[in-house]
Amino acid sequence: MIENLSKSKYCKGVQCHKILWLDKYKPETKVETARKSVLENGTKVGLLAKGLLGKYIDVPYNKDLSIMINITNELMKEKPNIITEASFEYNHNFCSVDILKNDLDGVELYEVKSSTDISNIYIDDISYQYYVLTKLNLNVKKACLVYINKDYIRYGELDIHQLFHIEDVTNIVQSNLKNVEANIESINDFMNTYGQNNEPNIKLGNYCFKPYLCNYWNYCSKDLPHQNVFDIVRMHYSKKLDYYNSNVISFEDLSKQDMNKTYLEQIDFxxxxxxxxxxxxxxxxxxxxxxxxxxxxxxxxxxxxxxxxDGTKPYQQLPFQYSLHIIKDESSKVKHKEFLAEIDDKDFIRHFAESMIKDIPDNGSVIIYNKSFEPARLNEIARMYPDLADELQRIISQMVDFLEPFKSRDFYMKEFEGSASIKKVLPALYPNDSDLDYHALPVVHNGEEASDTFLSLRGKSREEQEKLRNGLLVYCKLDTLAMVKIWQKFKEILEE
Ligand code: SF4
Incomplete structure (x- = not known):
């Protein structure tokens, strides 16, 4: 039986046919990685882009796809018009077009993406739609990708014509059509060959990581030896696959190879x-x-x-919280200060910076963990608020990066497992201290959860907010307490 395909199924099948098989027969083995905030960003972008070409008529989603197709057929007769989610099916291949410009002499199709550049999988996506529409004898005049202009800086009203880039990819799509036909045939053959009790045996490959890390990676890699090539930190996945394909997989086998000293060091430890x-x-x-x-x-x-x-760009990292531990001098106790923005504060970035400048008034050392992050944020704020620039530059010039000795492996332990992340370093340095255990935190356990939790405060009651805000505060506080503990460990080492 021929499976119904959709845009997303087709793209998954292009990445690896087995994804479709696992989706159908073993979905429980999937590790869901999509973050709520990322999905919300995508939804918002999709909704905004609908108005990009002017007034439009939307085909509402319906589980019964034939209803969407029938509505589309009626709307198509009223040309010229612009239809969003116009839906079509050819030979079990279904697609909804994000924006369809339905002209008297043919149609233009626009596929909207919330990323800031074009990738091959987007070309596959729009090629599949082009294929379906042309097979239905529509004259597709143009196929375009709509994506985010990362250089747009908002001032006042949002300008969607500045926010989005539109790129005509018709020629590339036309040259890809033979591949679409071949891919559809191959996917259908595959799904017909492998039934529920006949799991396909697919080797791990480039496609497990590209264009996205596959959600079934844990399942498909479950038979690899404990401590294998994919556990080596900093090695590019293409190199890992080279070893895997040469059957040099376990740390034992890898330890006999002539390879970069950093990788060998992790293995050896x-x-x-x-x-x-x-x-x-x-x-x-x-x-x-x-x-x-x-x-x-x-x-x-x-x-x-x-x-x-105002003054911010798409995907700019917007600082909403800091934690600050302070040690005034050698004989002083550790003090703690913190800032956490109010979710409704439109000027929270300025308030963040002003509070930090007030909390760091002297020319002491400002200890951070990863010099590529905090200085970049302060430079962005300095550009937004030139009156704060001198003070922010002062703070940047005082920064010392505690990541460095771990990154350079001047300090290394087997428990780091190749990483220099503070989440690996801290428990290795203080293995029995439950106060330093990120897993034991109540609400937030990592940076991604912190940003999702902050954004989730919107629309919540003060009481609900307080609980989540407390989770944010204790999480961020542990990050800076971790640096104090590292400093103490450095002192102990030098006193030994
Ligand atoms: S992990 Fe790799 S082999 Fe397994 S389904 Fe995903 S892409 Fe295919």
Whole structure:
């Protein structure tokens, strides 16, 4: 029996036919990775883009696809018009077109994406739609991808013509049509060959990671040995696949290979249970560079595809929270300060910066973890608010990055498993301290959850907000307490 295909099924099938088989017969093995905020961004972009070409008529979603197709057929007669979610089917291949410009002499189709660039899978997506429409004898004059202009800066009213790029990809799509036909045939053959009790045996490949990390990765890689090539941090997946395809998979086998020292080091530490490696000179250097007062700071941010605040761009990292541990001098106790924006505050970025400038008034060291993040955020705020720029530049110039000795592997432990992330480093340094356990936190356990939790405050009662806000505060506080604990560990090492 021929399976019904849709745009999304077709794209999944192009990535790997087995995804469709697993979706059908073993969906419980899927690991859902889509974040609520990312889905909401996509929905918002889709809705906004509908108005891009002018007044439009929407075909409402219906589980019964034939109803959508019938409504479309009626609307198609009223040309010229613009139809959103216009729905078509050819030989069990169904598609809804995001925006269809239905002209007297043919149609133009527009596929909307919430990303800031074009990728091959988008071409596959729109090629499939072009295929369905042309097979139905529609004269498709143009096929375009609509995506986000990352350089758009919002001031005042949102300008959707500035927010979106429209790229005519008709020629590429036309040259891809033979592939579409072949892919549909191949997908249908595959699904007909492999029934419920006949699981296809597909080797792991490039397609497991591209264009997206497959949701079935855990299931399909379950038979790999514990400690295998895919656990090596920093190695590109194409290199990992080279080893996998050469059947050099386990750490034992990999340890005999001539490869980058960093990879071998991770393997050696884990395989041979090695003791921590500590370069005291490097630790001394970073500790000698510190000047009291010490300010241990960490930011939380969120991103919006459609900028809501003046002076911001699509997907700009917008800081809404910081935690700050302060040690005034050698004999002082650790103090804690924090900032968490109100969800309805339109000027929260300025308030974030003003509060931080007030909390870091001196020329001490500002300790961060990952110098590519916090300075970049402060530079963005400085561009938005030039009157704060001098003070923000002062704070940037005081920054010291505690990630460095871990990234350079001047300090390395087998428990880091190749990573320098604070979430790996902290439990390795303090394995028995439950106060430092991110898993034990009540609401928020990582940066992504922090931004989703903050955005979820919208529309909630004050009482509900308080619970979530408390979750955010304790999470961010642990991130900077972690840096204080690392500083203490550095001190202990130098005193030994
Ligand atoms: S993990 Fe790889 S082999 Fe398994 S379904 Fe996904 S893409 Fe296919």
């Amino acid at each position: 884990e395989l041979n249970n090695l003791k921590p490696k500590i370069n005291k000179d490097a630790i001394k250097k970073i500790m000698d560079s510190l000047v009291y007062p010490l300010y241990f700071i960490d930011f939380e941010t969120f991103q919006l595809a459609v900028p809501e605040y």
